[in-house]
Amino acid sequence: MPRTREELPVARRVRPSSRRRELPIGPVVLTAAIAIGGGLGALVLLRDELQRRFLGPLPVPGIAARLDPQGRLLGHFPYPEAPADRLVEIASGFQMDRDAGEAFQQMRAAAAADGVDLRLISAFRSIDIQKQIFFGVKSERNQTVEERARVSAPPGFSEHSTGYAIDLGDGSLPASNLSPSFESTPAYAWLQQNAARFHFQLSFPQQNRQGVSYEPWHWRFEGTGEALRQFAAAHRLNGR
Numbered sequence: 001m002p003r004t005r006e007e008l009p010v011a012r013r014v015r016p017s018s019r020r021r022e023l024p025i026g027p028v029v030l031t032a033a034i035a036i037g038g039g040l041g042a043l044v045l046l047r048d049e050l051q052r053r054f055l056g057p058l059p060v061p062g063i064a065a066r067l068d069p070q071g072r073l074l075g076h077f078p079y080p081e082a083p084a085d086r087l088v089e090i091a092s093g094f095q096m097d098r099d100a101g102e103a104f105q106q107m108r109a110a111a112a113a114d115g116v117d118l119r120l121i122s123a124f125r126s127i128d129i130q131k132q133i134f135f136g137v138k139s140e141r142n143q144t145v146e147e148r149a150r151v152s153a154p155p156g157f158s159e160h161s162t163g164y165a166i167d168l169g170d171g172s173l174p175a176s177n178l179s180p181s182f183e184s185t186p187a188y189a190w191l192q193q194n195a196a197r198f199h200f201q202l203s204f205p206q207q208n209r210q211g212v213s214y215e216p217w218h219w220r221f222e223g224t225g226e227a228l229r230q231f232a233a234a235h236r237l238n239g240r
Contacts, residue, residue: 060154062135063145070237073157074149075211077233081127082163095124097163100221104166107198116190117171121178121217124163131155150213159203162230164221166200183216191219199223209238 058064059073067073082097090101104120111118125133134155138148145154152158159165169177170187182188195201199222204215222228228235 060156063154065145071233072210072237073154074146076149076153076157077210078157079159079162079230081161082124087124087163090123091120094120094122095163096166097124097221097227099224100164100166100227103198103200103221103223107195107200110194110198111187111190114190116186118187118190119169119171119174119177120166121169122160122167123165125158125160127155127158127161130158130161150211159218159220159231162220162227164227164230165203166219166221167215167217168219169217178217180214180216188216195219199227203234210234 059067059078063073065074071077086097087095088098088101090096090104095101096104108118108120130153134148134152137143137152138145141148153160167178168182168187168191170182170185173185173187176182176185191200191202200219201222202216203218203220204210204212206214208214220227220231222231
């Protein structure tokens with residue numbers, strides 16, 4: 001079903017030490033003792049305590065998952081939040097990185113000259129806003145974090161937080177907004193033919209190796225060295 005605007009949709013690797021780690025006495029040993037006679041609940045407590053002590057805190061509070069070997073959380077790479085002094089307003093309520101915003105304005109003007117109405121649906125989103133989107137819609141829809149992550153990045157792992165990513169729609173077919181049916185619109189056909197000229201690339205094509213749902217509306221800017229650096233890990237994973 002189409003998604004609403006409100007829903008809008010690596011790791012530091014440490015070389016293992018050759019020294020054997022000693023199991024600390026105290027809370028862990030106490031939890032282990034409880035687990036012997038405390039059943040499944042106590043075993044879960046023991047697991048969580050061991051993970052906290054030896055693996056460090058979870059990347060995102062509220063998500064009981066850790067980074068995979070590529071540094072991803074539930075398929076998504078981590079991204080920093082764009083510095084405030086890099087952001088510019090490109091439309092009422094929408095901000096982008098200044099270089100990406102300039103390129104988008106040129107791309108939208110070129111599309112309009114060809115009779116295509118590119119509509120901006122989402123651009124920069126802060127990590128705090130992404131947190132509200134991820135957990136708020138997850139709760140409303142009674143989703144697991146795994147289900148939610150297929151269509152929306154966890155906070156701190158969204159391309160939108162970089163200021164380089166945008167969600168686009170077709171002004172002539174608003175019913176296709178944030179839906180796979182966007183791929184059948186004139187806007188998508190135009191983007192397929194012209195977006196690269198303005199340094200925009202589709203982030204999540206069909207059967208992408210990140211395991212994120214197909215999003216024909218989600219494009220990212222890669223027209224500067226900094227932008228390319230931000231998405232280097234995604235490029236390596238997808239073999240681009």
